[in-house]
Amino acid sequence: MAEILLRQMTKRYPDGTEAVKKVDLDIGDGEFMILVGPSGCGKSTALRMIAGLEEISDGDLLIDGERVNELAPRDRDIAMVFQNYALYPHMTVRDNMGFALKLAKDDPADINRRVEEAARILDLEKHLDRKPANLSGGQRQRVAMGRAIVRSPKAFLMDEPLSNLDAKLRVQMRTEVSRIQQRLETTTVYVTHDQVEAMTLGDRVAVMRSGIIQQVDTPRNLYERPENLFVAGFIGSPSMNFVGARLEGDTIKLPFGETPLPDELRGRLKGDGKARDVIAGMRPEHFEDATVEPDRPGLKFTAPISVVESMGSELYAYFDVEHGHVESSDLTELAADSGMEDLPQHGSGDTQQVVARLSAASDARPGGSVNMVLDTTHLQLFDPSGGKSMTVE
């Protein structure tokens, strides 16, 4: 167990491109740290740099207070779980899990004891003498975990370990990973592009974008107080809605209508109070059908519904707002990452699509309209130039 400190860590390739740019990150002893971001954001490279599989071009990496930039992977005492598991196909499960201990020339009886203990934790006892080719995806994944935990290393590094599993198994293994980490209390760095994993697993989450850490915070703070448009748009599913708005004194003009700024929000608001354009962000769950909850305070308006998706426990209602379209490089990149950039309904012309998460009791229908109420106390305001949040200290 150890703390891992990244100091201005940079990865520069011979052609000059930088995959990781001056990353500063403190990962505490026993902490479960998630690196999350769209593909190509440098999260995997950063993890491989910690493992020693990629050279560190600039800056320092400290494990347990010791600078380890030049140490070979074998001397860093860390274990890694690979995306494709990287099990040795020619070895049995037992040999796979004991490989590191055998290399360290541990006592064979001791190796056996530790392998069997790990197998018990992971429920692999029956499969110890089988080869990886004869295991199911979930079992292989557990062997990969087992290979990491038998060593009791200073830290676990996991590179999208669940992304090759099917959806149901992924949810199951997610809780498994969490349980093991809590039991062993080993410092863990976990790379994922799946924000659900990021939110559910991590003590803290570092959101990365093109080699730069955007925000490091607890999952809850990331969700409630994103520091910029990118984090706001990346965290949450369905993602936060963004519409163009205008601040005038104590009033905010949203495409849905005008409303006074809530006191609490005004207190946090940065700026000189002059009238200006802003980007307003609101999560889908901050809308509600006013006929279902008539007493709910907030901005009331009528929305013409175009699409309704029923999840059983709730409804996602999509509607377009006029004059609400926002352009921002942060949002374009997010759309590109999810492959939505070319979809016509993603803000064509001057209209912006908004999704509202409504109670299942709502009778929203495609083509009909719904009396919406928007909880304005949760509004997020962002600077249109640069995308910084105007409401987070």
Place this chain on the structure above:
Amino acid sequence: MEAASVEQARPAAKKRRKTAVGAEPTTPWWLWIVVTAIVIFCLVPFYWLVNISLKTGADLSGSDIIPPNPTLDNYQSIFESSSFTRALANSAIVSLVTTFLGIVVGAFAAYALARLKMSGKAILLGIVLSITTFPQIAIAAPLFRLWSDIGLYNTLIGLVIPYLTFALPLSIYILVSFFREIPRDLEEAALVDGATYFQAFRKVVVPLAAPGLATTAILTFIAAWNEFLLATTLTTSPNARTTPVAISQFTGSSQFEVPLGTQSAASVVISIPLIILVLLFQKRIVAGLTAGAVKG
């Protein structure tokens, strides 16, 4: 034999017409005929060799398909001559050393070509391959002069070195395609698990490339074992002669007699190790030669 295969194949052909679409296609009867013909065509010369090796004296000039008086005299006489047994030992030493060096050096070179980031890799591999297209006769004469000057003429090591010129390109080419197929993650996992680069190579990469190594070893061994041109150019005495050369130097009882019987017997003897090797490893040889053709 051909008639029999036709008889067997006919019901199969009928059955095929009845089976549903999507069933495994059965082998058509005419293919059996073609295959049988090819097999006979390939095996007849070898059968003739065995046939002659069992004949002596006047029988040798006859063309009996079955030896009238089969005898093992020829075999007895070649093993009585020290030049043949010495040549067998020389062949074994030269072939095994060539195979061993070819595999070890070839594996390192192939690993570097498959894995390391370096410029000009494709060109290097191209050059290695182009060496195999050189006619050996082109280097035989220069090597003869060079070896005479530096004292490698008529030595076993003087044979091993030129043999490596065809053993190495072969092993490098086969092994590069094998190493490329091994996921890099496996080596990285080994490195993180505490292995040095060499341990990762030896304990993870080499076991996984074992079929390729076996293929390469067998092909190299066969090539070195059969080599004649360089062996006859670069050796002069029984001390360094390999078996193919020794057989060509067999003499009959008189100047006018061709030692057909003993030469055939010796040829049969040196074929036996190769036949055993190929029968044992034929699956691996095929797997090795087609590696990289399709994704497994």
